[in-house]
Amino acid sequence: MAFNNLTEFLAMGTHGAYVWSAYGFSVLALIWLVWNTLSTRQKTRNILRKRLLRNQNR
Amino acid sequence: MTYYSFLTAECLVLWRRKQDVFNALMFFVIVIALFPIGINSSPEFLAPAAAGIIWCAAVLAILMAVEGMFKEDYRDGSLEQLVVSGLSLPLLILLKVAAQWFVVVLPLLIIMPLLSEMLYLPRSGFWVLMMTLLLGTPSLFLIGVMGAALTVSLRQGAVLVMLLILPLYLPVIIFATLAVQAAQIGLPYAGLLAMLSALSLLFLVISPFIAAIAVKASVN
Amino acid sequence: MTYYSFLTAECLVLWRRKQDVFNALMFFVIVIALFPIGINSSPEFLAPAAAGIIWCAAVLAILMAVEGMFKEDYRDGSLEQLVVSGLSLPLLILLKVAAQWFVVVLPLLIIMPLLSEMLYLPRSGFWVLMMTLLLGTPSLFLIGVMGAALTVSLRQGAVLVMLLILPLYLPVIIFATLAVQAAQIGLPYAGLLAMLSALSLLFLVISPFIAAIAVKASVN
Amino acid sequence: MQPSASLAISDLWIERGDRDLCKGLAFTLQAGEVVRILGENGAGKSSLLKVIAGILSPLEGKIVYSGEDVTLDRSTLQQDSLYIGHSVGVKGLLTVEENIRCYYPSIAASRLASVLAALGLDDQSDALVKTLSAGQMRRVALARLWLSDKTLWLLDEPFASLDATGVALAEEQIKQHILSGGLVILTTHQDVLSFSYRDVVLLS
């Protein structure tokens, strides 16, 4: 552990704002990517199921 | 049709075109990147030129947005319907311009910190730049809408009008860039901002009417 | 329809639209005027930046010209007719590009002496600038036509075109401005001109085909 | 809907480009009547409708609507009329439902659904209009006939690109309208109409 306590860890020397904003943005973007992927997956399946049911009824 | 339902429909169409708004933003960024790459990328060159470059790109983005504003409506006959709707045509046009302005300028303001950083615009100039954009872009839209209305159907005389419109942009650009430069070197800039606002107000009053006349002339 | 009659009709349409060409030119001049007016008018500032300014303005003017190249044809169904004409679509597109290139670039070259004088471009740079424009602008058009073809069926596609193609423009701009700057300070520039020609040739070969595919995709 | 409205046009003269159209035309229209404008291609039918709707101005002539001279200012007439031109005025980027709501914002969902069902558009109410066929697009525009409370209908080739069912539907709607005292002026190149009408012939 390079830091003695949590405050020091959060402060990152004098660079806390930079490090945490960089990580924050990166992690948010990655999470968005995952969310987008999974929701597209879900949506595709829903649409396909609906279309399938509609064509079966005809 | 009511004013409200018209505005709703406009917003819906804009929403369907959100990709376009995003693209406009990208375009704006790319045009701005063009200048450092094409001319000179040193801070000594960019810092004083930043406001000019940003305004130039904004003018272009707005020109693109405004230019085709009535094209689609003209083609599908919606424009005719506006004329015969019995509602006030200038007001409808104003609503349309306002919706368009929001959609184009707001995102632009949001990414402005990023861009001004890329062009080394000094802090002192940044807020003035934002002010000039807020106060100046309405006149760009309002001037543009007149041109767009006149050129919907490419009637004769479009030459003259386009030639009138483009130079009308110049004072706006000059006042805006002067204001930012004045702020950068610590000179007073309030007067220039006032000029910008005055221009916007002036066109707010006259341009819907002129545009309405032009639209009426174009749909026949 | 033959290739020749197609070209004739294209030229006629361009002639009917001469005001648009003229406007593009005006736009070009205004963008260029913006720099001395909005930023700094001293020769020390302008002379080294001149080539870059001219090229940036040229790129923008060309973008405006190219972007709507297929719009009208798409709307009135002429584009469909080209697809079903049984003629080679890439060749037709190439003809169209060539016509457009003549119409836009020639006037630009003609007013160039004036503009380069206004921006204090040194004599040593002038002919190289002309060369870069002659050799470089074909690739700008050829790249642009791909974007235009891809976006015909999309309303408000103008911005999208630019997003698509501006990244590809960067090398052209960089090589061109580097060549002029090299000439100004007496360095060899032949290699850079060769690079420009190579780029133009490269896109001459690939872009009509890509554009043809895009047109086919768009007309359905 | 205004009871016992009337339209009187006299001494008309329209100029388009360098052509004189409808020179000396005069006709009147009472509540419950249909006028079909008849004329060859280019005779000036569309121009005449546009003049009445207030999109164009006539060179000379007088247009009187319900006793009021509206030649110079067509706005009272516009308040009370419905114009559907060659380009039908529906937006490709809005769905069928949104397009109709643009003209009739406060319409109840059930009413809208029944109109769409009548027009055979019920399973496409969420489709963007630009993905519809020519006839379907025309049907979207004609939905306004079902919902309109305007007295004077100005319809420029309302049956264009409609199939037989579509024509019958639209004709039925026009019939209803004149029964309840409306006024209709329409142009069409179709021969047989299922309601009684009067022809006004334009010479070219």
Next chain:
Amino acid sequence: MQPSASLAISDLWIERGDRDLCKGLAFTLQAGEVVRILGENGAGKSSLLKVIAGILSPLEGKIVYSGEDVTLDRSTLQQDSLYIGHSVGVKGLLTVEENIRCYYPSIAASRLASVLAALGLDDQSDALVKTLSAGQMRRVALARLWLSDKTLWLLDEPFASLDATGVALAEEQIKQHILSGGLVILTTHQDVLSFSYRDVVLLS
């Protein structure tokens, strides 16, 4: 003009958006025949014509033109066919004459004049097409029927917005074409055609 051409379509299946059109459609067409595609609005008539013209690709099916399978590459068919769609393919910024010359560059002036006279456009040959009426614009597009040397005609509602004279003229031209061994596929919502034809019905 190719003698004794023929078109055979089988097992067609077109997809537009999420709609399946023309499923399982099959028909053949011999020299001198006219097929009228019949169907409600939205049945897929225009889509079918676009598929044959090579503007769209079918999902499945086979298109054979004069014995050659052109399903994947429609270019030989395109060499020999004339397609006029809902949007007619005339340029608003060109004059009538220039529009026609664009398609038929080497046509003699006298021939052009006679065609324009037949179409009633003789006094407007120098007018920009955007200033014409709907029917006149359609006539300009139909001028290609007079001048064409193509075998297969694909006409999407060719009579739309034409007046009675115009329809008669166009019908006459189609009659001529099939007499000289041409093939015609057209869609129209008009009932009575003055030549013999076969219906192909699209169910929707």
Next chain:
Amino acid sequence: MNWRWLHKLGSPKWFFFCFKSWALPLFCIGCFALMVGLIWGLAFAPVDYQQGNSFRIIYIHVPVAMLAQSCYLALGLSGFVFLVWQIKIAPIFIKAMAPIGAVMALIALVSGAIWGKPTWGTWWVWDARLTSVLVLFFLYMGVITLQRALEDIALANKAAALISVVGLINLPIIKYSVVLWNTLHQGATFTLTKKPEMPSEMWLPLLISVIGLYCFVAGLVLWRMQSEILQREHRASWVQQEVMENGL
């Protein structure tokens, strides 16, 4: 040479079932490794004596910058593969990969810019490397918009493949031109700091997060491709079976 295996691999159905069960494990491994790498780097790696703690941004910046470039390479290559062999899976891959690459380029830009402030004193310089990443981002956006713009799938495939290949050809040209442009006149005012003589506690977490990010991206791409395959092959009976049986 027998290309059968390639076409077999390129058949969407085969691909779907072959890699169906890979996505989740890859994604989980990726997440885990990324987490280990990042936390190690953030909390446990020793401080850089020159840059202080701001150097910890490296653990996200470098993996992401590497991915941004690898993704475009993959894009261009699969475009090429599609044009030459007509492998059906290639355009699906392009469609799935482009947004991921764009996000990677964006993160590289943003994290780099944030890093630049404490180290160079400015968010942005028009340096060759930075500029070419910016251009890379725009190229990604171009491919994405292109895919969206064209509705006809067959032609969208071809066009996107072509544009990816054009971009691939163009990328070295861009890079070369940018380097030339930036060094001729200005001279590099700033250069990226040379890789320091890192102790292993420093580079090990970096290596782990790089590997983690690769796995993470691979998992995401597989998922996206699966959705795309289902959508495109929706008429096939195996898809209908798949959709009805396995909800998600």
